[in-house]
Amino acid sequence: MFKIRKSEMLCENICKQIIEAPRIAKTCEPGQFVIVRADETAERVPLTISDYDREEGTVTITTQIIGASSYKLAQFKTGEFIADITGPLGQPSEFCNEPIEEVKKRKYLFVGGGLGTAPVYPQVKWCKEHGVDFDVVIGCKTKDLLIMEEEYVAVAGEHYHLTTDDGSYKHKGMVTSVMEELIAAGNHYDVCVAIGPMIMMKFAAKTALDAGIHTIVSMNPIMVDGTGMCGACRLVVDGEVKFACVDGPEFDASKVDFDGAMKRMSLYKTEEGRAYLAMKEGYTHHGGCGQCDT
Amino acid sequence: MATDMLKKVPVREQDAKVRATNFEEVCLGYNKEEAMSEAERCLNCKNARCIEGCPVSINIPGFIQAVKGDDLKAAADIIAESSALPAVCGRVCPQESQCEGKCVRGIKGEPVSIGKLERFVADTAREMGIKPEVKAEKKGKKVAVIGSGPSGLTCAGDLAKLGYDVTIFEALHKAGGVLVYGIPEFRLPKEKVVAPEVANVEALGVKIETDVVIGKSTTIDSLLEDEGFDAVYIASGAGLPRFMNIPVEQALGVYSANEFLTRNNLMKAYRDDYDTPIARGKKVVVVGGGNVAMDAARTALRLGAEVHVVYRRSEAELPARVEEVHHAKEEGIIFDLLQNPVEILEDENGWVRGIRIIKMELGEPDESGRRSPVEIPGSEYEIECDTVIMSLGTSPNPLISSTTKGLETNRRKCIVADEANGATSKEKVYAGGDAVTGAATVILAMGAGRAAAKGIDEYLTKNS
Structure with missing residues (x-):
């Protein structure tokens, strides 16, 4: 059992929880993820680490409510205990294992979309702490769904560029339009890191790659064990089958088969969505009624 | 009880038709009378070959004599000297190639049912509350x-x-x-x-x-x-699970056996009160012939599917335990032997709709000593299915x-x-x-x- 130091809703459907997990806090690095299981009957859900505090022995997870298990997790309040948190899993971001003098010679462009705002944060923070030059582009659908603005302003200042799809706050448009503006304005980037919904990563990667920027994306496919045993998270990278849990989750965007990965993501969507509705509205959505088109 | 000393005392099992629809245990195990009767068949060999056949060298004649003498505590203690998991081993060891494979009774007739006796001792000891004894001076390490x-x-x-x-x-x-x-x-x-x-x-x-x-x-x-x-x-x-690296293996509905079994066993996807989903196929093809393949096939069957096991060699080479193959057949698993997938077929949404198979024949023995399968040109055909489970081992x-x-x-x-x-x-x-x-x-x-x-x-x- 792991204690939740603090649980809060960041917006209507995104929840932030600070969890006491000293082993993970001690060794985790930006780019890595954890597997969380809220209670005995819940799924094992992979979540990218969105912050950590080695001294306090805590890691922060940020969850978007999309299915039964994420809804259940978000119900856990400050002071309560979740059944399991395992990690840190996956490989740290590339720059963690490169000589710092080399990393410092580069300029990074971080791009976060929607929930992807959260996992980009520890990377940005790491760069700030290590004196690495960067810009950050954060995008969300609308102002009400914006998360972590304060944190980003504090760590990135004028290098933080915010856009909303509907123009309800700051810049209007997709992250790609801000990326294009920054590049057109003469900013030179050596590496782009894009994290968010698969479709956003696909287009952000295209924009960056077209500008000749080495681009990294963080894949978040379906997982079960997360330790390299089940193979659920396999994806094709550079024509080879890779496992996101041990080989990733970050991959060279130029080599990722986004369409194939998006296809696999759809595998359990309807069933999970049904389970969520069942939890919210009672056991009415069991499929097979002939009313839904799925 | 009159016993044919050449034959094992039969063990009670759930009826194949009934068990194909539930997740209850297939084998019901011996009761005391059956166990004592089977124990009578042990010749208590001085030079017990069964012990050599056991990877943890359980004193097999020793515990069987204790069963015969109705001393369950002694039987449990003898097994505990060598094995920490007797109730598990009694169920999942390949006894036919180990202890029972060496049993002298097996030369003329059936070997003593050592696995079932071990299971009986372990289950009964547990029910009686017999616990392994701890005793050892702390080493401080x-x-x-x-x-x-x-x-x-x-x-x-x-x-x-x-x-x-x-x-x-x-x-x-x-x-x-x-x-x-x-x-x-x-x-x-x-x-x-x-x-x-x-x-x-x-x-x-x-x-x-x-x-x-x-x-x-x-x-x-x-x-x-x-x-x-x-x-x-x-x-x-x-x-990590291995895949075949054949075309369209990334289609939706292709699982590794590890994923399929983990969802079902660890995450209890077959139960409504657990959240982890599992796609319940209508027609499932399991590729491979080991114990894991049998487990995946019989699980898919219980989730309601028609199940085919596709294996590239013949029945004699199936690496699975004989009992598992036997149970699988009884339950209605269809074995498509000497056949091998060459391609997975997907529908317009990227879901599996079938699998293309080529027939094989056995050629010369390979380095494992088994005759290696060779493709028969022009023998390809398609099996319609909505789920494929790859059970090809791990790296x-x-x-x-x-x-x-x-x-x-x-x-x-x-x-x-x-x-x-x-x-x-x-x-x-x-x-x-x-x-x-x-x-x-x-x-x-x-x-x-x-x-x-x-x-x-x-x-x-x-x-x-």
Whole structure:
């Protein structure tokens, strides 16, 4: 059992929880993820680490409510205990294992979309702490769904560029339009890191790659064990089958088969969505009624 | 009871038609009368060949004589001297190629039903509340065991009995390894059989810390240097599932057997009260012929599918236990033997709609001694199906070998360890089970755990 130091809703459907997990806090690095299981009957859900505090022995997870298990997790309040948190899993971001003098010679462009705002944060923070030059582009659908603005302003200042799809706050448009503006304005980037919904990563990667920027994306496919045993998270990278849990989750965007990965993501969507509705509205959505088109 | 001494006392099973629709245990086991009657068949050989056939050398005639004499406590104690998991082994060991394969009774007639007797003793002892006895002077030394599967539990249990302070680190949220995530409920009940055997190991003083992934949460070097462990036993299991690398293998509805079984066994996807989903296929093709393939096929059947097992050699080469194949057939699994997939077919949404198969014939024996299958040109055909489960074995998980300095692996990326004592290329570090051999059996993994416990004890005794 792991204690939740603090649980809060960041917006209507995104929840932030600070969890006491000293082993993970001690060794985790930006780019890595954890597997969380809220209670005995819940799924094992992979979540990218969105912050950590080695001294306090805590890691922060940020969850978007999309299915039964994420809804259940978000119900856990400050002071309560979740059944399991395992990690840190996956490989740290590339720059963690490169000589710092080399990393410092580069300029990074971080791009976060929607929930992807959260996992980009520890990377940005790491760069700030290590004196690495960067810009950050954060995008969300609308102002009400914006998360972590304060944190980003504090760590990135004028290098933080915010856009909303509907123009309800700051810049209007997709992250790609801000990326294009920054590049057109003469900013030179050596590496782009894009994290968010698969479709956003696909287009952000295209924009960056077209500008000749080495681009990294963080894949978040379906997982079960997360330790390299089940193979659920396999994806094709550079024509080879890779496992996101041990080989990733970050991959060279130029080599990722986004369409194939998006296809696999759809595998359990309807069933999970049904389970969520069942939890919210009672056991009415069991499929097979002939009313839904799925 | 009148018995034909040449034949085993038959064991009661759930009717094949009934059990094909539930996850209750298939084999119901012996009752006391049946067990005592079967025990009569044991010749109590002086030079007992069955013991040689057992990877952990259980005193088989000894415990069977105790069963005959109706002394269950004595029988349980005799088994406990050699095995920490008798209720598991009685159910999942390939007895026909081990103890029972060597039984003298088997020369003329059927061997003694050693596995079923072992199961009877273990189950009855548990029901009677007989617990393994702990007794050992504390050695004041700490040993870490990586993985709580059969190998790790055996090694930990043996070391605890010798007085070591043992902690098992388990990556998943539940202890038991393959006994929990891999082998299905209908073959090995989790709450009734596995949990009590794990509890017995804990009762010996072994601590189990779940949710710790060695190589990630911490490393072996850190366990030795920072956490004060005097030795480490690596029993981290087999690893990443293999796929065939045939076209369209990324289609939706293609699973590894590990994923399919983990969803169902560990995450209990077959139960409505658990959240983890599983796609319930209508027609399922399982590729492979091992025990894991049988487990996946029989699980899919119970979830409501018509199931085909596609295997590239013939029935004689099926690596699965005879009993599993027999049970699978009884339940209605269809075996498409001497056939091999060449391509998966998908529909316009990317879901599996079928699989293209080529027929095979047996050619010359290969390095494994089995006749290798050769494709018959022009024999391709399609099976319509909505789910494909790949059960082709595993390749080693790199988490530990890549994060431990000076730990040698072989060309197959398995950890290199001395069979006699589990010693690896790194001092204080021992290894065994599937992490060393690649996917094998529960009992071989237990044998390796036992050998390593001895090796660790010798090392720590010498260096104290």
